[in-house]
Amino acid sequence: MSRIERAEVFVASPGRTFVTLRITTSDGVVGLGDATLNGRELAVASYLRDHLVPLLIGKDPARIEDMWQYLYRGAYWRRGPVTMTAIAAVDTALWDIKGKVAGLPVYQLLGGRSRDGVLVYSHASGRDTAELLDDVERFLSLGYEAVRAQAAVPEVGGTYGVRKGKLYEPAAAALPDEQPWDTEAYLNFAPTYLEAVRERFGFGFHLLHDVHHRLTPLEAARFGKAVEPCRLFWMEDPTPAENQEAFRLIRQHTTTPIATGEVLNSIWDVQTLITEQLIDYVRTTVVHAGGLTHLRRIFDLAALYGVRTGSHGATDLSPVSMAAAVHLDVAVPNFGIQEYMGHADETLEVFRGGPTLADGMLHPTEVPGLGVEYDEKAAERFPYQARYLPVARRLDGSVHDW
Numbered sequence: 001m002s003r004i005e006r007a008e009v010f011v012a013s014p015g016r017t018f019v020t021l022r023i024t025t026s027d028g029v030v031g032l033g034d035a036t037l038n039g040r041e042l043a044v045a046s047y048l049r050d051h052l053v054p055l056l057i058g059k060d061p062a063r064i065e066d067m068w069q070y071l072y073r074g075a076y077w078r079r080g081p082v083t084m085t086a087i088a089a090v091d092t093a094l095w096d097i098k099g100k101v102a103g104l105p106v107y108q109l110l111g112g113r114s115r116d117g118v119l120v121y122s123h124a125s126g127r128d129t130a131e132l133l134d135d136v137e138r139f140l141s142l143g144y145e146a147v148r149a150q151a152a153v154p155e156v157g158g159t160y161g162v163r164k165g166k167l168y169e170p171a172a173a174a175l176p177d178e179q180p181w182d183t184e185a186y187l188n189f190a191p192t193y194l195e196a197v198r199e200r201f202g203f204g205f206h207l208l209h210d211v212h213h214r215l216t217p218l219e220a221a222r223f224g225k226a227v228e229p230c231r232l233f234w235m236e237d238p239t240p241a242e243n244q245e246a247f248r249l250i251r252q253h254t255t256t257p258i259a260t261g262e263v264l265n266s267i268w269d270v271q272t273l274i275t276e277q278l279i280d281y282v283r284t285t286v287v288h289a290g291g292l293t294h295l296r297r298i299f300d301l302a303a304l305y306g307v308r309t310g311s312h313g314a315t316d317l318s319p320v321s322m323a324a325a326v327h328l329d330v331a332v333p334n335f336g337i338q339e340y341m342g343h344a345d346e347t348l349e350v351f352r353g354g355p356t357l358a359d360g361m362l363h364p365t366e367v368p369g370l371g372v373e374y375d376e377k378a379a380e381r382f383p384y385q386a387r388y389l390p391v392a393r394r395l396d397g398s399v400h401d402w
């Protein structure tokens with residue numbers, strides 16, 4: 001019987017930092033898992049190297065569910081982004097191996113296709129409304145059917161989501177970049193540029209916006225009401241989601257659809273949001289919510305309550321977890337939309353293969369497994385660089401949610 005013979009953890013910064021787990025079986029079959037936690041990467045690398053890898057050697061790679069239960073219940077200290085990202089990497093690698101052993105792309109192991117392609121959205125942004133409108137036009141001309149819009153709030157340096165280079169990369173500094181934030185200025189300005197997008201381009205495409213955890217529940221209710229005429233596909237992370245019950249207040253005041261979950265990492269962290277239908281899209285991911293095994297459970301609970309999927313897919317999710325995401329997206333019945341930002345050229349030198357983009361949709365690979373390879377030699381050219389996510393401070397100097 002095949003056994004796990006080797007489990008290696010690679011930390012490299014091709015374009016940005018990624019942590020990748022590679023499991024090799026006694027039959028020489030290789031599986032990959034993404035273990036990247038933006039700004040806290042080495043914590044997961046150590047959790048894997050120092051605590052999980054010794055448990056993997058000699059185990060049966062085919063026993064995916066048993067491994068998940070063993071690593072989750074055996075941790076004693078449950079949940080949290082570090083633990084669930086480490087478990088996710090192992091889980092994803094074992095699904096990759098199972099697909100290769102079966103000679104099937106992973107989506108065939110998840111029930112097969114429910115749709116021909118996976119609708120995606122990408123990120124338009126601008127330092128002002130005019131620049132944002134040009135960027136929205138660019139993405140629409142590239143064939144995207146869904147576009148997220150974010151513009152810098154005048155006089156406030158810390159607006160989330162405004163791209164500086166080719167890709168939006170918030171983890172850009174060797175120490176946290178402290179950015180000013182002014183909620184009133186945001187609440188006065190953001191509805192104006194979302195209205196400007198609709199005025200210029202109409203309603204023939206999906207328009208999304210990420211509030212990025214910045215508002216209180218009542219402010220979020222006020223924002224949701226203000227943008228109802230824009231008919232957003234969703235307003236994302238309107239308020240910090242640890243307080244799931246807080247979404248009841250938002251729900252009472254506005255019909256603007258709500259998406260949350262990218263920073264959450266277990267079914268228990270989204271249970272109230274889903275079972276009380278406080279959200280319309282759940283954004284949990286393969287890499288941060290325990291892998292395909294656990295994410296499928298979250299998506300199946302969501303399906304019972306009419307909640308659709310809308311997984312996070314920023315550049316800090318590696319091509320491995322993006323490939324796994326598309327294999328699940330194409331199979332689940334309650335798919336909503338997949339965030340997709342693409343990756344830097346350096347990243348694609350290290351991670352080979354993965355889903356293809358055509359006509360605003362991602363399509364999974366048809367090769368056995370996940371369809372991504374990790375080029376260890378290429379990765380050696382990109383040594384690890386410590387990068388932090390920013391910290392937001394209100395104008396009075398107190399810390400705010402970034």
Ligand code: CS2
Nearest residue numbers: 038170210262312313314316
């Ligand atoms: C954002 C991300 O893509 C999104 O919806 O929330 O840019 C997020 O800020 C980063 O992934 C954090 O690492």
Ligand code: MG
Nearest residue numbers: 210236237262
């Ligand atoms: Mg977000």
